[in-house]
Amino acid sequence: MQAVRAAAEAVTPLVVDLTARIAAIASPTGGEWEKSRFVESLFKNEGLATVCDAIGDVVATIPGRPCASPGAPTLLIAAHIDTVFPLPTPLSIARSESQMVGPGVGDNSIAVAAATSLAALFRVAGEVPAVDVLLTGNVGEEGLGNLRGIREVMATRSGIGAVVALEGHNLGRVTHVAVGSRRFRITAEGPGGHSWGDFGRPNAIQGLAKVIAELDAIPLPRSPKTTLNVGTIDGGVSVNTIAPVASCLLDLRSTDDPTLRRLSERVTRLVARSNRDALVVTAELIGDRPAGVVAIESPIVQMAAGALAALGLEPSFDASSTDANVPIAAGIPAVCIGLTTGGNVHRPDEFIDLAPIPNGIAQLALLTLALSELLLARAEQVRCH
Numbered sequence: 202m203q204a205v206r207a208a209a210e211a212v213t214p215l216v217v218d219l220t221a222r223i224a225a226i227a228s229p230t231g232g233e234w235e236k237s238r239f240v241e242s243l244f245k246n247e248g249l250a251t252v253c254d255a256i257g258d259v260v261a262t263i264p265g266r267p268c269a270s271p272g273a274p275t276l277l278i279a280a281h282i283d284t285v286f287p288l289p290t291p292l293s294i295a296r297s298e299s300q301m302v303g304p305g306v307g308d309n310s311i312a313v314a315a316a317t318s319l320a321a322l323f324r325v326a327g328e329v330p331a332v333d334v335l336l337t338g339n340v341g342e343e344g345l346g347n348l349r350g351i352r353e354v355m356a357t358r359s360g361i362g363a364v365v366a367l368e369g370h371n372l373g374r375v376t377h378v379a380v381g382s383r384r385f386r387i388t389a390e391g392p393g394g395h396s397w398g399d400f401g402r403p404n405a406i407q408g409l410a411k412v413i414a415e416l417d418a419i420p421l422p423r424s425p426k427t428t429l430n431v432g433t434i435d436g437g438v439s440v441n442t443i444a445p446v447a448s449c450l451l452d453l454r455s456t457d458d459p460t461l462r463r464l465s466e467r468v469t470r471l472v473a474r475s476n477r478d479a480l481v482v483t484a485e486l487i488g489d490r491p492a493g494v495v496a497i498e499s500p501i502v503q504m505a506a507g508a509l510a511a512l513g514l515e516p517s518f519d520a521s522s523t524d525a526n527v528p529i530a531a532g533i534p535a536v537c538i539g540l541t542t543g544g545n546v547h548r549p550d551e552f553i554d555l556a557p558i559p560n561g562i563a564q565l566a567l568l569t570l571a572l573s574e575l576l577l578a579r580a581e582q583v584r585c586h
Contacts, residue, residue: 202511202567204326204327204328205322205326205328205563205566205567205570206512206559206563207325207326208322208323208325208326208328208563208566209322209559209560209562209563209566210559211322211325212318212321212322212325212562213558213559213562215314215318215321216311216314216315216318216558216562217296217301217314217555217558219243219313219314219317219318220301220306220310220311220314220553221294221296221301221303221306221310222239223236223239223240223282223310223313223314224292224294224301224303224304224305224306224310225292225294225303226239226292227284227286227288227290227292228282228283228284228305229283229284229285229286229287229288230283230284230285230340230341230342230343230344230345230346231283231340231341231346232288233257233282233283233340233341234257236282236338237253237257237258237259237282237338237340238253240259240282240313240317240338241253241259241338243317244259244261244317244336244338245261247261247317247320247321248320249261249262249263249320249336250262254353254354254357256340256341256349256350256353257282257340257350258337258338258339258340258350258353258354259282259337259338259339260335260336260337260354260358261320261335261336261337262333262334262335262336263319263320263323263330263333263334263336264329264333265329265330265331265332265333265334265573265577266329266330266331266332266577272360272580273331273332273333273362273576273577273580273581274332274360274361274362274363274576274579274580275332275333275334275335275358275360275361275362275576276330276332276333276334276335276361276362276363276364276365276569276572276573276576277334277335277337277354277355277358277361277363277364277365277528278316278319278334278335278336278337278364278365278367278565278569279337279339279351279354279364279365279366279367279524279525280309280312280313280315280316280336280337280338280339280366280367281309281312281313281338281339281340281341281342281343281350281351281524282309282313282338282339282340283309283340283341283342283343283346283350284304284305284308284309284343285305285308285343285344285547286304286305286549290304290549291304291549292304292305294306298555299554299555299556300543300552300553300554300555301552301553301555302550302551302552303549303550303551303552304548304549304551305551306369306543306551306552306553307369307370307541307543307546307551307552307553308368308369308370308546308547308551309342309367309368309369310369311369311540311541311553311558311561312367312368312369312540313338313367315367315540315561315562315565316336316337316338316367317336317338318562319334319336319565319566319569320336322562322566323566326566328566328570330569330570330573331570331573331574331576331577332362332573332576332577332580334569334573335354335358335361337350337351337354339351339353339354339524342523342524345384345487345488347487347488347489347490348490348524348526348527350524351366351524351527351528352527355527355528355531355533361528361533362533362534362576362579363501363528363533363534363535363572363575363576364524364525364528364533364534364535364536365505365525365535365536365537365538365565365568365569365572366523366524366525366535366536366537366538367537367538367540367565368523368537368538368539368540369539369540369541369543369553370539370540370541370542370543370544370546370553371539371542372514372539372540372541372542372557372560372561372564373509373514373515373516373517373539374516374517374518374519374537374538374539375502375505375506375509375516375517375518375519375536375537375538376518376519376520376521376523376525376536376537376538377494377495377496377497377499377501377502377518377519377529377536378456378493378494378495378518378519378520378521379456379490379491379492379493379494379520379521379522379523379525379526379529379530380454380455380456380490380492380520380521380522380526381454381455381456381457381458381461381490381491381492381493381522381526381530382452382453382454382461382488382489382490382522383453383461383464383465383486383488383489383490384450384451384452384453384486384487384488384489385450385451385453385465385468385484385485385486385487386448386449386450386451386484386485386487387409387412387448387449387450387451387472387482387483387484387485388446388447388448388482388483388485389405389406389408389409389412389436389446389447389448389475389480389481389482390405390445390446390480390481390482390483391403391404391405391408391443391444391445391446391479391480391481392443392445392479393405393438393442393443393444393445394442394443395441395442395443396440396441396442396443397441399443400443402443402479403443403477403478403479403480404443404444405436405437405444405445405446405447405480406436406437406444406447407444408447408475408480408482409434409436409447409448409449409482411475412471412472412475412482413431413434413449415471415475416429416431416451416468416471417429417431419464419467419468419471421464422460425455425456425457425460426455426456426520427453427454427455427456427457427460427461427464428452428453428454428455429451429452429453429464430451430452430454431449431450431451431452432449432450432451432452433449433450434447434448434449435447435448435449436448450487451468451484453465453468454522455492456492456494456520457492458491458492458493458530461492465486468484469484472484490522490526491526491527491529491530492526492530493526493529493530494529495529495534495535495536497518499534500534500575501534501535501536501572502518502536504568504571504572504575505536505538505568506518507571508563508564508567508568508571509564511567512560512563512564512567514560514564521537523537524537525537538564538565538568539561540558540561540562540564540565541553541554541555541557541558541561542554542557
């Protein structure tokens with residue numbers, strides 16, 4: 202472990218420098234190509250076999266030990282490269298002795314920097330993982346990206362035995378519960394008209410408001426935690442026009458898939474019965490993230506906690522919506538871990554603390570090595586039987 206800790210200290214300046222460079226490249230969800238090409242170049246500069254798929258996911262391979270059991274599962278380390286910031290956002294990155302400040306530095310530039318530096322860390326530490334380790338800079342994690350990047354990576358690669366998703370913030374967390382979500386665009390459409398001369402015609406905004414009020418009245422269970430949120434409302438033409446169209450974006454979440462499915466069905470039934478008096482109301486599903494749980498007693502969760510404990514850090518176990526949702530829902534052991542501390546996530550003044558980074562990187566390396574040994578041991582057990 203001491204060699205890994207020393208190597209983490211040695212590569213930290215590289216990770217910090219790369220974090221600033223990665224954060225300075227715009228990569229809103231759906232517009233990640235420039236960052237994809239940069240991440241691809243970083244992996245190739247490390248001498249890793251690297252491919253970039255049709256949607257911009259970059260996947261590199263750290264080869265495992267040559268003596269690894271044939272057909273042993275691979276370990277996937279996933280760091281999403283997209284951010285919540287639209288293209289006009291100024292990407293000014295500032296650095297002091299203790300912090301780095303700027304849009305996306307923690308979510309998720311430092312995670313991408315750590316993934317691209319993992320091979321260098323192993324080289325400095327003199328370590329070789331027991332099985333092949335896949336490293337991704339994947340697209341489409343944020344917002345309406347709908348986890349499309351990690352879905353594509355998982356769908357096009359067989360033999361993935363475990364997954365570790367990386368997020369820059371919340372060092373010490375071990376996310377083992379996947380918060381599922383379903384997102385709808387609810388649209389109300391009517392004939393429109395003049396507010397005086399055509400008074401009496403159905404108003405799309407007022408009709409949508411009634412739908413939202415009914416949604417707000419739906420009772421939600423506290424356990425499993427389940428939420429409903431209307432995040433945006435759009436519509437109307439002018440103050441003296443009967444609104445012909447109005448829409449809202451609805452976010453439903455739960456840690457339990459059946460509960461989420463029942464809530465979704467209730468929403469669609471409510472919308473369907475809102476069609477009346479020339480007002481047409483529809484619900485379009487625009488996002489679907491699966492829910493699931495990896496037992497806290499499972500090896501991957503305990504190994505993640507053990508890596509933190511070995512570094513003197515107290516693990517905390519939580520639920521969130523991350524790239525780990527996809528493998529967890531598929532029954533593949535997965536967790537999401539954080540790499541440092543910070544704040545102001547999803548704000549232009551987002552910041553990360555620099556001092557904890559060596560521990561965050563060491564945690565990643567220790568967990569990667571431990572999981573690769575576990576996957577190899579399981580493969581050898583299967584082969585022997």
